[in-house]
Amino acid sequence: MKFFKSLSTILFVLLFFITPAIALDWQTTNQSTIAWDAYDASAGNPGDEYRYNVYIKLQGDTVGTLVSQEQVATEFTATFTSEGFFIVGVSTVRFVDLDLSGSYDPTVDIDENGDPVILESTINWSDVNGASTPNPFGIRHFVAPLEPGGLRPAE
Numbered sequence: 001m002k003f004f005k006s007l008s009t010i011l012f013v014l015l016f017f018i019t020p021a022i023a024l025d026w027q028t029t030n031q032s033t034i035a036w037d038a039y040d041a042s043a044g045n046p047g048d049e050y051r052y053n054v055y056i057k058l059q060g061d062t063v064g065t066l067v068s069q070e071q072v073a074t075e076f077t078a079t080f081t082s083e084g085f086f087i088v089g090v091s092t093v094r095f096v097d098l099d100l101s102g103s104y105d106p107t108v109d110i111d112e113n114g115d116p117v118i119l120e121s122t123i124n125w126s127d128v129n130g131a132s133t134p135n136p137f138g139i140r141h142f143v144a145p146l147e148p149g150g151l152r153p154a155e
């Protein structure tokens, strides 16, 4: 009984950690445009503004690099020059309409310290179906090899 319990635990752990890696859809390209749904702002103040931060990390890394800060568009074109297996992440950034005027103005909507109230969500990474990534994916890029050397007429 104890053996089966350990076996099922091992199987569970294997499935939990290995299945997501197998299930990833890979795009092999040096450039890819990623899109996402516009944030549903109906729950917040009507005057709040929402933007997006885009991050890229190598598969397996825990921290990504910010590649686009506070952009308005709901898509981003990532271009890769180095080789690797990349994961893209997007977070929502909320700019609070602090004076409830119906629109966000960084010069007016400031708190008692003179700072705007800007809040960032956690990152929805493309390799996990977090908030919503219906088909978890990654982008892999390979660089062309160098030219051959020693070019000469054959003897």
Ligand SMILES: [Ca+2]
Pocket: 047, 097, 098, 099, 100, 101, 102, 103, 104, 105, 108, 109
């Ligand atoms: Ca305002």
